[in-house]
Amino acid sequence: AVLPGPAPADWVQAPLDPAVRAVLVGFDEHFSYAKLCQALRYLLRGGPDCLLVGTNRDHRLPLEGGAGIPGTGCLVKAVETAAQREAFIVGKPNRFMFDCVAGEFQVDPARTIMVGDRLDTDILMGTACGLTTLLTLTGVTALDEVRGHQDSGCPARHSLVPDYYVDSIADLLPALGE
């Protein structure tokens, strides 16, 4: 919807859609204060009857050369902070997506490997769902980080330690010979 006027005082006069019952925060390269404002209005109007859902908490999307752009997690945090409430996060490490896959495809966790580059999403979800976990080092995680969790005395951090790692998923090819 087009917001009247240039300033928040105008935006909060715009009528709210009476049918809205959830605010969903995903990756939005057009995120703006105006949208944040509208999200807050719906959440305040609905209270617990208006869901606050985030697709994921990734804080960074890596690009080539070590650069990155802000991830969805940043936008989720902005909405959570303004609304002073916590979002339900659908994405990893929440097991919701695994349950979707397992429901569709007869997946046996004991015979399934989760392959990922991120400890606090991919590996953690894999551990939580009873999958074997395989870390690949072509993404955000370096081995030092894993050692750190491994050597810590903290059980929660141990859930971040993968069963196995490879430098790249290409390293799996020899195991899949003729």
Place this chain on the structure above:
Amino acid sequence: GGAGCGGGSSSSRSMASCRRLSGAGLREVLGPAQGLLFDCDGVLWAGERAVPGAPELLERLRRSGKAALFVSNNSRRSVAELERRFSRLGFRGVRAEHVFSSALCSALFLRQRLLGGGGGNGSGAGRVFVLGGEGLRGEVRDAGLRLAGEDEPAPGEPVRAVLVGYDDQFTFAKLAQACGYLRDPQCLLVATDPDPWHPLSDGQRTPGTGSLTAAVETASGRKALVVGKPNTYMFDCIVERFGVDPSRTLMVGDRLETDILFGKNCGLATILTLTGVSRLEEAQAYMASDSAAAKDLVPNYYVDSIADLIPGLDE
């Protein structure tokens, strides 16, 4: 319990007890006070309307020889604009030098950190990337700093600080730009204030600097240095300019998590006014809580409105 009652302010008092200030108590508390620090939004005014009796209170303070200074987390306006606002809303005699906004204090903080506090001509000190409006940008310029995105950068003028303020033109692109600058570990991340939202006159809320700062912190993996209340930097600015004695100064505010905690952190006795954000029930809930942190959010006293302080002053 008798903690925090009567006898004016002592800086190392035990737990505050949120007593209504009235009658003889008013005179006991206001009598010894040399000055009062006031938050602005929700205390002196709400939107474009002065709180009834607030201008008279300031006038009576002046006549009683007590100082009135102003400390606001609102980073939208320059102190010059705030001086005009005071006047427009009917408050007499408030000058820009009496007003400490988070915009001003953030600029002073950055000046100290980037220029060594001496002013100088800014060359080689680096630039500041500001997420905020013209009021905030003006204060940063007035402090002798150069803003990223304005004029051609000179060689050796990297961005040395990202300043997050109230920015109703905040976008994903600006967030990405801020993160780019923050990849340099030498680049400071500073926020004007932690406020998650601000009330609007019709009961709605608008997102505050705190929500934008959370986005920048999450994207950059850094924690911001927060200038505004409840942190004490703004009090340091006040002391530097006016030499205030905390044991003879009262903090008056409407938001427990910022104003009252600020008072506690600076060693000031605190008065909550109920014309703004926080409800009395919230203060009482903090008082009943087992958590030590919650106790720090309990005001020593409360009033329905700052107009209720008038009878505590001499005729």
